[in-house]
Amino acid sequence: MGPRTSAPDPQPPKWAGRLLTFLGDPETAEELAGDLLEMYAYWLETGSKARANRRYIWNALKLIRPFSRRKRANPYPNPHSLTPAMIQNHFTIAFRNLFKSKGHSLINISGLAVGMSCAILIFLAVRHETSYDLHQSHIDRIYRVETENIKENQTYPGTYTGMANALRTDMPEAETVAPLLKIGGSTMAVGEHRFRESYVYADAGIFKTFDYQWISGSPADALTQPNTIVLTRRYAEKYFGTTDATGKNIRLDNKQDLTVAGVVEDYPATSSFPFDMIVSFPTLKNVNPDYDQNRWNGWNDNFQVFVLLKKGTRPEQLIGRFAGVVKKYMGKEALDHKRFKLAHLSTIHYSGNLGGRSANVSLLKTLSLIGALVLLIACFNFINLSTAQAFKRAKEVGIRKAIGSNRQSLVYQFLTEAGLITLLAAAGALILSVLALPSLAAALAIPLTASDLFTAETALFSVILLIVTTLLAGVYPALRLSGMAPIWALKNNVAVQAGQWFSMRQGLVVVQFTVSLVLISCAMLINRQLDFFRHADLGFNQSAIITVGLPDNKPEKLQALRDNVLRSPQVKDASYSFNSASAESNWMQSMEYRQRPEVVQVKTQMKMGDAHFLDTYGIRLLAGEPLKDSDTTHSKILVNEIFLGRIGITQPAQAVGERIYYGDGDQFATITGVVKNFNVNSLHQKIDPTVIQVVPDNYFQLGVKLQSERPTAASVQTALSHIEKAWTAAFPDQVFEYSFLDETLAQAYQSETRTARLIEVATFFAVLIACMGLFGLATFTAEQRTKEIGVRKVLGASVGSIIGLLSKDFLKLVVIAFLIASPIAWYAMDVWLEHFEFKIRIAWWMFPAAGILMTAIAMLTVGFQSVRAARLDPVRSLRSE
Structure with a gap:
């Protein structure tokens, strides 16, 4: 049998009290509300609760204007709250309270600093990306x-x-x-x-x-x-x-x-x-x-x-x-x-521009949303911890009101405290921004420097951010704390009165963990999509291929270069082409098939390659014959399966020998072979109808296939030295540059990679801030229930049962957040995946995995304080009473 606890004092109908607050005389509303509460307590002692409620409602209605008579003007008006002396007093008390609760102050300042730093950095990135070409006068x-x-x-x-x-x-x-x-x-x-x-x-x-x-x-x-x-x-x-x-x-x-x-x-x-x-x-x-x-x-x-x-x-x-x-x-x-x-x-x-760098609109929106969410989480921490400590400030509020302080003065006091914490957080945010800016600039490939933090635009944004953060974090606690009636503020069971805000704190904690779970789930899904990109079957071999640009495509030079390159034992094959099997730069051509009653026009991607193109890139020939280097008159071509589908041919062998015309002219080519589909573009796009033909005048790249699919660093270096020597012999006055095909193809997914990294970082900070707030709330809960824990231990409760008692409420919040976050993350990722022609399926198990991870993190955070409270000597906890 558990310990007996005193029942909380019955409370009057809240709606009547709120009605009096809103419609009563503002100069006397608080005083009258306190008097009514005292009368209500007397009516409860001398009669039934129902009768006490009726009398409370009746008297509250009588005091509402215009039913109540106007009170004479106060000959001694309250002093103004914004005089220099009062402002100095507000800051003095704010500094005292800051150092009085060092732990909670540190949590608030740290959380707000991280949130404000994220907002400032994201502002710099978004401002840069949205200011392109605005300097042009026309x-x-x-x-x-x-x-x-x-x-x-x-x-x-x-x-x-x-x-x-x-x-x-x-x-x-x-x-x-x-x-x-x-x-x-x-x-x-x-x-x-x-x-x-x-x-x-x-x-x-x-x-x-x-x-x-x-x-x-x-x-x-x-x-x-x-x-x-x-x-x-x-x-x-x-x-x-x-x-x-x-x-x-x-x-x-x-x-x-x-x-x-x-x-x-x-x-x-x-x-x-x-x-x-x-x-x-x-x-x-x-x-x-x-x-x-x-x-x-x-x-x-x-x-x-x-x-x-x-x-x-x-x-x-x-x-x-x-x-x-x-x-x-x-x-x-x-x-x-x-x-x-x-x-x-x-x-x-x-979109595609000649500058070579495009901004991703969805990434900018995601960045802005992440910045706002991280800042909100930090503000929610402040609100939670401030209201959680309300019972510690209750007597202060009651005494201030009893000696004549009005609510406006108290609001200014609490807003001053919030502003002081936000100001200190802003200083920390500036330091964090200076330290993190190089990493952000590198991740987004944006030319940002520390000087961008000290421009007029950034200063204006920071001031607005400071004001907004102060209001977001401070208004609710200020209104709640200042609105406490003196009769309740001065009673010993004020913690029970503070309990009316508990549901608000629960809601804010649920929001924090919902955001964290959404970010965790999105980060997991984006990384899975990136893994799919890295390991997808492109229909050709991208491993161990080195590509080198060609400054000249004269036949005699190309033949000598190829012969020299193939002399290396590390080289398996080499091919000349317009570009690689898959490339972002495309050559599009309108082709016509005229063997149907209606002419079929096909927008076709042209791939120019020599006789070694298929072998070098590992492209499979399904029917017909490969091209020869002598097929240089545009008369013979290879096509892929998609092309056959567009012209209405189902079997590859049936296409061999068919004529395809270049546009609406008389020039045509004969299909000599059909290749298996391969991704000529990145996986963002569908596979285009593709034609491969021998056009030496359009050879601008040499592709070299190495012998080993997984070559060692030493063999790669040896091959590169040999290729450079052969290339320099063919083009002695040119600059040698090379790249690996798999690395070049990976650049097509830079936007997704940046999104993944940014969401991972944002997830870390969001979870960190949420856990800091949870740690503070767990500390408050443990302090509030010190006597209960002591009584339970005296009556034989185990450490495990007490840990469960303190942790179960927070566990419920994580479960609620999981139920809210899962459909949101599912929808967000489903919309994001629509941008890709080739994509993963969203697996249901990923959301429970994110929930389990978040639960483990939350329980570790709460568990530290729970274990500490459960192991406390009950004699010490009960002696304090």
């Missing part, structure tokens, strides 16, 4: 022309090379047109100094469309002549040691001399056009004579066209003319499957 009128494939319901940032001339000749709404063609992996040389660089081809339209500050040269004629180049300040100093570089020469790929026609200031960090080298478009005829600058069949995302609309022109006017452009240059029949769109300059940072 940003409201600049658009990019994009290509939409209607049947595939897919839009591409690139377009046809003929679009630039069409805009100039057929669209009077265009003020200027700026076509850009990005080229990567070329060698730029000045004397003996050589560098591997990327650059863009452009014409004078780029300087009329976008803002550039000129150091030397003229924007009007800088790119009008062939063999000219414009450099940024940084690159002028890199190549010539000075910005006075106009008239000097740079050699491109040891083929063409380029004359510096101008030097411009470096671009800002938030530019979608980070081009240090801009080469004139007329130069392209000398470098690549076969490049068609007025093509309407096939496009590349590395060629993009930007247009500056005339003032007063709406983009809809230009869009309305695109149908005429399609009919004029592509034929009327193309209207059914081709359409052009305009993307505003402010949006291109969130």
